[in-house]
Amino acid sequence: xxxxxxxxxxxxxxxxxxxxxxxxxxxxxxxQDLKDISISRAKDIPVLExxxxxxxxxxxxxxxxxxxxxxxEKIQDxxxxxxxxxxxxxxxxxxxxxTLEALEGDxxxxxxxxEDYETKVSRLSQVYREMDEERAxxxxxxxxxxxxxxILARMRERDVANILEAMETDVAARISTRLSN
Numbered sequence: 001x002x003x004x005x006x007x008x009x010x011x012x013x014x015x016x017x018x019x020x021x022x023x024x025x026x027x028x029x030x031x032q033d034l035k036d037i038s039i040s041r042a043k044d045i046p047v048l049e050x051x052x053x054x055x056x057x058x059x060x061x062x063x064x065x066x067x068x069x070x071x072x073e074k075i076q077d078x079x080x081x082x083x084x085x086x087x088x089x090x091x092x093x094x095x096x097x098x099t100l101e102a103l104e105g106d107x108x109x110x111x112x113x114x115e116d117y118e119t120k121v122s123r124l125s126q127v128y129r130e131m132d133e134e135r136a137x138x139x140x141x142x143x144x145x146x147x148x149x150x151i152l153a154r155m156r157e158r159d160v161a162n163i164l165e166a167m168e169t170d171v172a173a174r175i176s177t178r179l180s181n
Contacts, residue, residue: 121147125154128163137166140175149178 039054128136128151140148140163152160152175160179164172 121150122154125151129155129159133159133162133166137163141167141171145174145178148175152179 128140131139140151143151152163155163164176167175
């Protein structure tokens with residue numbers, strides 16, 4: 001009896017499958033119809049209705065995902081480019097900072113040298129002020145012109161006039177011209 005039931009059940013299942021295949025082949029009842037009916041009935045179940053989508057909706061969502069992925073890649077490429085630019089700018093900033101530090105060091109040295117020069121010239125100016133005008137004129141004409149001008153520029157006008165008077169006329173004229181500038 002069990003064998004007969006199994007044979008009958010198997011035959012019924014086989015006939016159902018054959019019938020379905022024939023209906024599908026003849027486009028009377030297709031697998032797509034079966035899918036549509038299944039989805040339609042599943043949507044009637046309140047819990048499932050929010051989770052089921054049609055093929056068109058699924059295609060639309062897939063296209064939207066592709067568009068969003070493309071947009072994300074574009075944004076990532078832009079971010080990478082911006083990061084490269086930031087790295088370049090950071091390197092430039094570091095180079096500028098190094099240059100600035102070097103220039104600050106140079107400026108500090110120039111200012112120190114300038115202060116030393118000013119101190120020495122002021123002392124020389126005092127020395128030449130205390131000298132006899134003839135002797136001061138003789139020595140100043142032998143110095144570099146810029147140094148002689150700097151020394152005389154720190155003296156009182158009366159002392160400068162006396163020294164220039166003791167110099168040869170052409171030298172006194174050149175020095176006077178430079179002093180007036």
